[in-house]
Amino acid sequence: MGNSLICRTKKDAKDNGSKSKRMGKSQRKMLAEEEFLHKQALSMALHQHQLSQRFDGSMSRRIGSTSSRRHADPLANEKKLLESLEKIKFKKIVLLHGEGFGAWCWYKTIAQLEEVGLQPTALDLTGSGIDLTDTNTVTTLAEYSKPLIKYLENLPVDEKVILVGHSSGGACLSYALEHFPEKISKAIFLCATMVSNGRRPFDVFAEELGSAERFMKESQFLIYGNGKDKPPTGFMFEKQLMKGLYFNQSPTKDVALAMVSMRSTPLGPIMEELSLTPEKYGTGRRFYIQTLEDRALSPDVQEKLVRENPPEGVFKIKGSDHCPFFSKPQSLHKILIEIVQIL
Numbered sequence: 601m602g603n604s605l606i607c608r609t610k611k612d613a614k615d616n617g618s619k620s621k622r623m624g625k626s627q628r629k630m631l632a633e634e635e636f637l638h639k640q641a642l643s644m645a646l647h648q649h650q651l652s653q654r655f656d657g658s659m660s661r662r663i664g665s666t667s668s669r670r671h672a673d674p675l676a677n678e679k680k681l682l683e684s685l686e687k688i689k690f691k692k693i694v695l696l697h698g699e700g701f702g703a704w705c706w707y708k709t710i711a712q713l714e715e716v717g718l719q720p721t722a723l724d725l726t727g728s729g730i731d732l733t734d735t736n737t738v739t740t741l742a743e744y745s746k747p748l749i750k751y752l753e754n755l756p757v758d759e760k761v762i763l764v765g766h767s768s769g770g771a772c773l774s775y776a777l778e779h780f781p782e783k784i785s786k787a788i789f790l791c792a793t794m795v796s797n798g799r800r801p802f803d804v805f806a807e808e809l810g811s812a813e814r815f816m817k818e819s820q821f822l823i824y825g826n827g828k829d830k831p832p833t834g835f836m837f838e839k840q841l842m843k844g845l846y847f848n849q850s851p852t853k854d855v856a857l858a859m860v861s862m863r864s865t866p867l868g869p870i871m872e873e874l875s876l877t878p879e880k881y882g883t884g885r886r887f888y889i890q891t892l893e894d895r896a897l898s899p900d901v902q903e904k905l906v907r908e909n910p911p912e913g914v915f916k917i918k919g920s921d922h923c924p925f926f927s928k929p930q931s932l933h934k935i936l937i938e939i940v941q942i943l
Contacts, residue, residue, distance in 0.1 A: 601773070637825050676730075684941060685717050690785045692935075694735040695722040696748060698767025700836065702729020704857070705766075709936070715935065723747045727866055736825025736833040744758040745772040754782045754822035760785040762940060765792050767897065767922065771801040773889060777884040778876050787884050788939055789911070790932075791922055792889040793903060796909045797876040804901060823864055836864035845896045849928075851923035858926075886911035887939050889924070889932070896922040909912045913939065 681820055685691075693713060695706045713720040726744050727735035738744050742835035748763075755761065763784055765773030770792025777787055793801040825833035837845065847855045862912045876882070888911045906914055915935045920928040 606860050617848055665824045665864060666771065666916070667706075678695045681937065682716060688718075688940060690762065691717070692720045692759070692761040693940075694748070694751065694763050695719045695720060696763065696765040696769035696772050697722070697725065697728060698765075698769045699870070700728075700842075700862040701766070701858075702731075702863070702869055703920065704861050705731055705923070706925055709925050712929065712933040713936070716942070721751070723751065728863060734825070735864050735935055738866035740834075741771055741775050741869040741872045741874070745775050746864060746870035748776055749779070752776060752783045755783050757924070759801060761781070762786045763787065764788040764790055764791045764936070766925070768793050768801050768865070770794050771870060771872075771874065774876060774881060777886075778874075778881040783879045783885050784884060786939060786942075788884045788936065789888045789898050790887065790924065791889065791894055793870075793897075794886070794905045794911070797881075799872055800871055800873050802871050804897065804905065809943055822867070832865050832867055834861070834864045846922045847926065848895055849893050850918060850923055850926040854923075854926040859924075865909055887913045887915070889935055890914065890916045891920040891922060891924055892918050893917055893920055893927075913942070915939070 601885055630811050672900050672937075676746045695709060696701060700904065703724045703893070704720040706720070710722060724731040724747060727733040727738045728744050730746070742749070752761070763773050763776060763786070765771075766787070767790075770789045773787050773789060773792065774795065777784060793804045795801055795804060797819065810912040821835045821837050822832035823836065824830060826850040842858070842862065843855060846857065888902070888906050890899060890906075891897075892899050893903070915938070916929050917931045
């Protein structure tokens with residue numbers, strides 16, 4: 601959500617209300633075709649992706665401590681890493697996507713985590729990925745987070761998971777920390793909306809938009825699922841703008857995958873004020889990963905989030921856009937493993 605959005609002229613949008621009311625065979629057919637295209641593109645991406653044995657371009661720091669680098673035999677390091685991860689009690693990692701994305705965006709991260717013996721699960725939030733719920737009907741953060749809540753509710757009593765939330769998925773992460781603190785061993789905010797109590801996830805992006813109110817009045821990207829005379833229900837950027845905002849450092853093939861897989865984002869969940877308490881949310885172990893070439897959520901805004909709501913640790917990825925799972929997957933993987941091993 602860059603500064604260019606402020607200057608864009610308000611245009612007449614098509615009345616999405618009438619379209620949502622005509623949810624019949626033609627729209628179901630269109631959704632089925634989109635799902636087929638997504639699966640086809642994802643299959644190609646998985647086939648072409650080759651895991652590298654080298655980490656690149658990452659820089660990490662931990663609050664209150666220093667990090668050192670050691671040069672050693674890669675094979676010895678890999679063996680040592682596998683042995684170390686074997687001793688980790690909680691190996692389940694749940695990956696939460698951001699606005700417009702779905703579980704599909706984590707395909708590189710999933711493969712890398714499985715390679716070292718961890719157990720990643722990527723979820724489609726309500727109305728995202730291949731979940732066919734109409735995004736115009738998703739109005740609350742609780743409803744948007746349902747797949748995550750269901751997952752946590754079904755965990756065995758003695759089981760915990762590590763949660764990773766990207767972008768606006770950070771709101772779902774915060775929501776889960778408040779409602780299921782006993783089920784979450786660590787929460788990792790990946791260039792995400794790690795907001796304080798009483799703030800809206802959208803307020804984070806409003807730092808760069810000028811104000812949320814101005815965006816609501818002037819944006820041509822809003823979707824009016826209930827008619828133009830009713831409040832907007834979602835938003836979606838046009839493809840060229842998305843490429844510049846989210847994928848300025850990402851490989852062409854991953855951008856192509858995103859272009860056939862991105863969906864509109866429900867507006868209600870990110871406009872909702874979060875209620876976070878010291879007794880629940882405040883007891884969670886939070887970590888933040890910053891992306892230093894990010895045009896959707898600038899490094900300055902990310903730094904401000906960290907200052908206002910300090911986590912246990914902060915890590916940085918050089919050369920990454922808003923989607924490090926595409927642009928810097930090895931660097932992201934290295935940092936995730938580092939956080940997993942923190943006692």
